[in-house]
Amino acid sequence: MQSLSNRRGWGFWLQLGFTLLVCALLTVPMVMSMLAGLTANYFVGLKSGLTLRWVEEVWRVYSGTILLSLRIAFACLACTLALGVPAAYALARRPGRIARLVEELLMMPVAIPGLATALALIVTYGGVGDLRSSWLFILIGHVLFTLPFMVRAVLAVMGSIDLTTLEEGAASLGAGFLRRFFTVVLPNCRSGILAGSLMVLTLSVGEFNLTWLLHTPLTKTLPVGLADSYASLRIEIGSAYTLVFFLMIVPSLILMQALAKRGRPSV
Amino acid sequence: MPDSFHLDAVPIRLERCGKTFAGGARALEPLDLTIRGGETIVFLGPSGCGKTTTLRIIAGLENPDPGGRVLFGEEDVTALPIERRNVGMVFQSYALFPNMTVAENVAYGLKVRKIARADRARRVEEMLDLMHLGEFAGRRIDQLSGGQRQRVALARALVVRPRVLLLDEPLTALDAKLRDSLRLEIDRLLRGLGITAVYVTHDQGEAMALGDRIVVMAKGRVAQVGTPREIYYQPADGFVADFIGTMNRLGGMSRGGTLSIGAATLPWTGPDGAVELLVRPEDLALAGEADGHLAGTVAAAVFLGDRTRLVVEPADGPALTVDAAGRSELGRGDRVWLRVDPARLLAVP
Ligand SMILES: Nc1ncnc2c1ncn2[C@@H]1O[C@H](COP(=O)(O)OP(=O)(O)O)[C@@H](O)[C@H]1O
Ligand SMILES: [Mg+2]
DSSP states (O other), X not given: OHHHHHHHHHHHHHHXXXXXXXXXXXXXXXXXXXXXXXXXXXXXXXXXXXXXXXXXXHHHHHXXXXXXXXXXXXXXXXXXXXXXHHHHHHHXXXXXXXXXXXXXXXXXXXXXXXXXXXXHHHHHHTTSTTGGGSHHHHHHHHHHHHHHHHHHHHHHHHHHTTHHHHHHHHHHTTOOHHHHIIIIIHHHTHHHHHXXXXXXXXXXXXXXXXXXXXXXXXXXXXXXXXXXXXXXXXXXXXXXXXXXXXXXXXXXXXXXXXXXXXXXXXX | OOGGGOOOOOOEEEEEEEEEOTTSOEEEEEEEEEEOTTOEEEEEOSTTSSHHHHHHHHHTSSOOOTTOEEEETTEEOTTSOGGGTOEEEEOTTOOOOTTSBHHHHHHHHHHHTTOOHHHHHHHHHHHHHHTTOGGGTTOBGGGSOHHHHHHHHHHHHHTTXXXXXXXXXXXXXXXXXXXXXXXXXXXXXXXXXXXXXXXXXXXXXXXXXXXXXEEEEETTEEEEEEOHHHHHHSOSSHHHHHHSSOOEEEXXXXXXXXXXXXXXXXXXXSOSEEEEEEEOGGGEEEEOTTTOSEEEEEXXXXXXXXXXXXXXXXXXXXXXXXXXXXXXXXXXXXXXXXXXXXXXXXXXX
């Protein structure tokens, strides 16, 4: 008995130590980077004092990229909701080989490197009107990239409830298709739609690969601006920029965690 | 039960309703059936025999194969989807909406029908009271027991005053004790409402207790239609006889107006030759050596309280099930004699 609990104790401390180490590996650089964005002079260190000067500088130079990123993220969310939820519904209601095949196809943009997708987009649509220089071009790329995540998240919830029977119940009470969809299907998939939405927002705000190829000097998103600032400006500015990025993305990450913890609604 | 709860009694007619699923599987042979207005009809049969398919054709959730027709009264509803047939449906898995409270679930059909708010609230309340659900009105579905859920499902289906009520194994998901009490409640409800009801089950006890008539089904076709007594005492064939209650089989030989079973000879009318005879346990009686027809040995005795069920092995032929008095002291290995009443013997093709 004694030796058993001893062994367990060893394992426990070992695991805890390892976990803390991994956490430190992940968080220390981020904390350092964010601190760098708040120090007056990085090379002198913290004793040079804390300041919001760099954050203000970032806002002055890059507020356009931040707003564009937000605009694209919410437009992307609207598109993935309008396309992804009905698509997930259609897939959930149609069991069979073709539906499963479509599901796999939908994952393709995730499996293919973003650069390749972007190149394909440029080759195919680059010549269409003013599209190439419009922010809508980036939006198209983001929708392609994030749509599978929305479909998967909604599909997962739809698969966990007996959607067919719920709808048959509603139909037996006289509800036509649209009413069933809006009063029974959508409310019962809420958790999946929420999870998918947060995922889409986060992915869109942080997307770099695709966006870097698709952007023009007038359509720069936050991550692209970030790369620029790292390459060409003071390290404090790049770091302050990172801080702004975290401030935008962390709330939605926390919400996602909270949602996942609450789990699916019991049926 | 208040008068407002009395519903129209619409007859249902199925004309040559068959069902072949994609892939060519024949789930239902073309079926003709008339269900009288206000009648409770029970579809009974083993799993996979086509009961649910038939119910779904009546509901409008499946289309019958071309040529089949479904009529509610004089109206041909074959082409109408379920939402336009005004049927009430109760599912084995309840199919209650988890995103709504009990009261909202019950109100759903009334909202669809655009009943004014005040009227709606009153009817929901009346229906919840009728189903003893008043105190649960504000609960979420996942806060209810299985029996309560099925009562909500019944309330939700009935509050819209449907033309017919369709129930697909509504008690199967419940435990035995709940099943009995809810069955009594459903029985009371169906009698009180006077609604035409179609009830699907694989449980013969439920079928006997609830059905005005029972449709026994086997492998996609109707084996027999009749009242519970007809089905029990005059089964149309061996399948029905075996499926309903317990049935004994006896081998006999008919010759010139007599029937020989074992050593006994009984008066009998029927063509000469070997016959297979069916007899219910309660129609076999224990007798003495002098007046018994068949001798056998008790292989098992199960005390059931009001009676003792004996399994008797005769000298030849399959074991027989016989009911003895509850206080009977007979046990394994005892030698017994059985008496057969020829009037109770059934010769089944
Ligand atoms: N949607 C379907 N597609 C193909 N076959 C089906 C479908 N629904 C039922 N069946 C088949 O039809 C037969 C009858 O099914 P069902 O009516 O559900 O039987 P029961 O309700 O008596 O158990 C079964 O063999 C079943 O496998
Ligand atoms: Mg069934």
